Amino acid sequence: MKGKYGIIDIGSNTMRLVIYKRDKSGRLKEVENVKSVARLRNYLNHDEYLSENGVHKLITTLSSFRAITDFHQLEEVKCVATATIRQATNREVIQEMVQRETGFSMTILSEYEEAYFGYLAVVNTTPFTEGITIDIGGGSTEITYFKDRELVEYHSFPFGALSLKKQFVKNELPTQSEKEEIHHFIRSQFDSLHWIKNKMLPIIGIGGSARNMVQIDQAMKNYPLAGLHLYEMPPEDIRLLGIYVNSLPLDKLLKLEGLSKDRAELMLPALMVFDELASITKAPSFILSRKGLREGVFYESMKIHPTKAFDVLTGSFDDLTKDYEINMEEVKQVTRILMCMVDELNRLNVLAVNEQERMELKRAANVFQLGDYIDAESSSQHTFYLLANRTIDGLMHKERLKLALMASFKNKTVFKQYANPFRKWFAEEELRVLRLYGAMLKFSYSLNATKRNVVDNVEVTQEADGLLFHIKTRMQSDAEEYQAERQKKHLEKLMKHPIHLRFY
Template identity: 55%
Template sequence: MKEKYGIIDIGSNTIRLVIYERQKSGRLREVENVKVVARLRSHLTEDQMLAESGVSLLLNTLQSFQEITRYHRLERVKCVATATIRQAKNQQEIAEWIEANTDFCIRVLTEEEEAYYGFLAVVNSTPISEAITIDIGGGSTEITYYKDRQLYELHSFPFGVLSLKQKFVAGNVPTDEELELLAEYVEEQFHSLPWLLQRNVPIVAMGGSARNVVQVHQLMCRYPLAGVHQYEMKRKHLLDVRKLLISLPFEDIQKLEGLSKDRADLMIPALEVFRVLYDVVEASSFVLSRKGLRDGIFYEEFTQPFGTRVFPNVLQESFFELAQDYDIRLDDVEYVSHLLSQMVEQIRLLQLYPLTDEDVRDMKWAARVFYLGQYIDEESSSQHTFYLLANRTIDGLMHKDRVKLALMASYKNKPLFKQYIAPFSSWFTKEEQKRIRFLGALLKFAYSLNDTKRKIVQQIRWSEQSDTIIMNIICSGDFRAEEYQAEKNKKHIEKILKRPIELHFQQNE
């Protein structure tokens, strides 16, 4: 049986049970996600006690979760609580009631721990090396600043989207005056942290409110990709979502696709917090991290044996997971990368095409997942490769880079390339599209030189003779299979270089 882990997150707005299953790559895959909208914050009295109604609701919820954890035979379930329980003066009694009446032992996170785990989730699942992070919950808002993937500042504000609504908004939808007062209060709070001002870095947001903002925007622009993790928005896009929500009556907001009905009354206050923070930071973009507090807690636990809590290279980890999940032979990948290095050297030497270091890096990443769709079906491996890579979340790759990777790793011919890129054609200039095609064609050609997986090609030398490119390919064994495939695939390179290519295979004596 695969190992399973559970975590219960007792927030101010929702209480959630998530069960993960460890894959052969070591990655944790979510197999159950159960949410109860408890709004515990509304059960906190003026003298900061969680009322009996709130304690009863919490216990009932945890007892219902207990049935699920027992069914899955979970031996390890972490149970953490954030702002509302942290702020409750009777938190000790609450913890004792939970321990006496359920299988769970509650851990109340400090403000610093909550902020730190959010940072850990972001830095281990995105390629962004410097950012401001925000995790706005129901009763608190955690902000951090990190640079070069190291944490420099953190702070927890004692307000969240639920407490802001309670304080400033009388109905379900804020009036212009209420929104103005809310924005002034939040701006004053943010200005109390000098390290937030004019950073001009991305804001990486976590939590349900941020996720719902992204989902609404994706529907507004008919976004062609699956997934929200690492989705990027600009200030204009935040304002577009805000404008849409403000224009709708509350009943229509509740029906809006991409928006959780239970968050309908919280979305406009949350958006106002994001807008104000964007302006205070003078941010370069607004990026969603689907990984948050719960992931940060697991990152801490699973990275401890390695002596570091921050992955040396997020993308490297992702490619390792892909290799494990799709049975990719890393020795073949290394060999093809070696052949690519030889060809890049020759192309640069003869000045046949202006290949940048970024092109070479991208091509070698694509070499690691080239035609991974063969795992599903050999005949349509190109189609499966493109779909899997374009629609699978790859930590460390922003969405445009993910599509670029998918286009290169699935390259078969120009017509299929055009079919794949059609929904994303506005993302890439004509020159970028041509460059991606060339990199894909080089990659496909390099793989054809290892068609029998014997690694017999020892050296590749390119030269020019009149208008023709001569490729001398030195082999250590019978090369007929490789020669056949290479002759088939050279045409894709010829079309882009607009020059004929002659292949001269020879066996090394």
């Protein structure tokens, strides 16, 4: 796949055309996203027949999408439909009309396919090997349970945010009695699934309702990082958000930051579904996956299926390496020096770096000062911004921030400047350790200043007047000696030991 590819997602509430293009790392990058609030569910009558007006709305919208896909000269367009078209008794006629009137071959996804594609996107873009996914659409809600990255259970409920409103709510917003009816209905539906009860696993939400909930939460908390993918909420915050949304009249709800106007009337039913699922599963957290059904359709077409051995994070770092043209030979040399230092300082009980921290250090070494790609003079600032605000599949937001703080280390003043908006995220000791690891990274890079792999080995001994670093070199190392002498002061302050360097 080298050109542009499109997917049309015909949902019960919205219809969306998304165009992707392969970037140089091989990822599918979204370049266009066109949305139409068709609300096809409202055109489905009591006999499950999509009315003539509904079919007209569908065809008209698809025709507008056709003009866009023709302009972009896409190599392939996939057109998929979910609950409303699936449930329509005249679906075969609709399929024929879509093909004849627009030229699109519309695939009607089964309940299993809709659930499976969402799960497929989650296990290929998040760090979770076990969890529960939920996708609340307009006319259906898909839930899956996966373990060891394999799909174990799935279920598609024939209700969604739009159909709940249509079934239970007479006016724009539900009354107290209508809310109680919705609550009891959702509870009775979830009670039928024995395999979700008391699972105590993270819930991974996909789709527009989950995305809007997270956007509102971020706006209310003045969240300092960019990005929605892998944003985490404690279940109690879902309940508090539901109480707040429930307290707003429609005019204020329409102005609520983070909430799309076309979802204003549907937000409360969706929040009730999320809250009920978190309660019945006893979930420790709710996480948003920005990747869902559409990405899952592409993964399936590219035959990207989950395997136990696949590491999402490794794939993300491969992408970073290609996108920012990182020199992996230099990374290997610096990482080797860094791990020599870690082993020696651990041996002397100067540090106590555990396996998890070793892995985090190696990751930071992989992307240390990648901002050089943009501008060497302001490399630190670019490094911090890019890593802190870029979606990195496999890293939660706090992990992403830790990576950014270590990989952008320049000095104490700049580190504090970057960390200041996030002080509530970390204890003081956590910040001290991150600063220390950043200083160790910078020192390790100074020992390869000329990028000639000069340093062969590093040993450390405890002397009466401090730590003595024995640095064995393969060739003349004047530049490395100069840079290391300049950088050691950061380590001395944080480790509270004088450091002496001996090159030989």
